[in-house]
Amino acid sequence: MQTRFSEGQLADPLIADANRVLRKCVHCGFCLATCPTYVLLGDELDSPRGRIYLMKEMLETGGPPAAETVKHIDRCLSCLSCVSTCPSGVDYRRLVDQTRVHIESTFRRPWPDRWLRRFLGWVLVRPPALRIAMSAGALARRFPGLLPPRLAALARLSPGIARGPAPIVSAGRYPAEGERRMRVALMTGCVQSVTGTEIHEATARVLRRHGCEVVVAEGAGCCGALNLHLGDERAALRSAERSVRSWWREIQGDGLDAIAVDASGCGAAIKDYVHLFRNRPELREAASAVAERAVDASELLSRLGLKPGPARSTVVAYHDACSLRHGQQLTEPPRRLLAEAGFDVRSPSEGHLCCGSAGTYNMLQPTIASQLGARKAANLERVRPDVVAAGNLGCIVQIGAYTNIPVVHTVELLDWATGGPRPPAMSRAGRA
Ligand code: SF4
Ligand code: SF4
Structure with missing residues (x-):
């Protein structure tokens, strides 16, 4: 051109x-x-x-x-x-x-747009405020007809009254089971530290079972991806800096072999930190060390080698989160791990198409997002699964809004297959 x-x-x-x-x-x-x-x-x-x-x-x-x-x-x-x-x-x-x-x-956006974007960029990266907003959203869901379309979309995506912080998102060290093979930081993030703690718990359990000492670093939180998607690079950098500094302290202290990320949107962002911190020479070394160590949970488990599980009759429809498939070029490791764990893994048609979650997209563009969500759910249902697996919380919430089949994180299934509990969403749906 x-x-x-x-x-x-x-x-x-x-x-x-x-x-x-x-x-x-x-x-x-x-x-x-x-x-x-x-x-x-x-x-x-x-x-x-x-x-x-x-x-x-x-x-x-x-x-x-x-x-x-x-x-x-x-x-x-x-x-x-x-x-x-x-x-x-x-x-x-x-x-x-x-x-x-x-x-x-x-560009000066119309004020409702401006304020909604500011609100999302502020509240989503602050877990205490997000807990309050989620509880308000759960109440607002009871009166959907009274809300404007975007607020109705927001309320629909609010999973319910938020509980207090789960232990796994507090700073701490969790020893490896048996001989320690690696020391790994678990990235707990922002939204997922409020609404997806069962995913972090599953990741920590499965990593510890495979010989990792798991560390939740003091001060690490949001990776900056949500604000970057909203075009607010300064806010993205502020969040990312806090996380980089905190992981850098761990790297320089007892050392880190990897930073395990179980939210693929965050993983794609962290792997690109050298670019995000391009104008911050004082943090370049730390950002580069963090980016080098960032791995999706499925990449790390592939390196560790999954303990084989018993064959199961459970049919898993695997959904490629865009941030894994296109952002990190990871399509095989999650499928291979699920198959090694004994699941019958099936891939739906149109696997390359987004489910419509895309960070804050389903809140800002609810019409397109709902069409994509419904299309994705229909494609997944066509392979007749017992459960849908995905590597990103945003996809899990979005797809879950369009199907009655339970949607869980890949690591929840891997944890279950290697000795952990059945994923809560499967238990709630009464699936085997
Ligand atoms: S595939 Fe699209 S982006 Fe790439 S060269 Fe062709 S038109 Fe351009
Ligand atoms: S929506 Fe279309 S243009 Fe935008 S990133 Fe996806 S494929 Fe590319």
């Missing part, structure tokens, strides 16, 4: 970067068929190629973008399906992240 940046613009490293990415696009259009919004809406401007063109125009012109441009960029899920498809290696992620930051710093 030809670009028309001036010499002055190209002196800015971010524009120079964007220019390199844009010039790789050859307009071939291979990415269109795998883009969820293009598949649903059929509009070129809601395809990767169309958005790349809009982003090029926006960055070349500088200043605030047109509302129409913002509409099409906002509809992008950042699912990165286009990156997996592109034969020319266009780094769409860099481009869209940069574009979102540009939009937030130059």
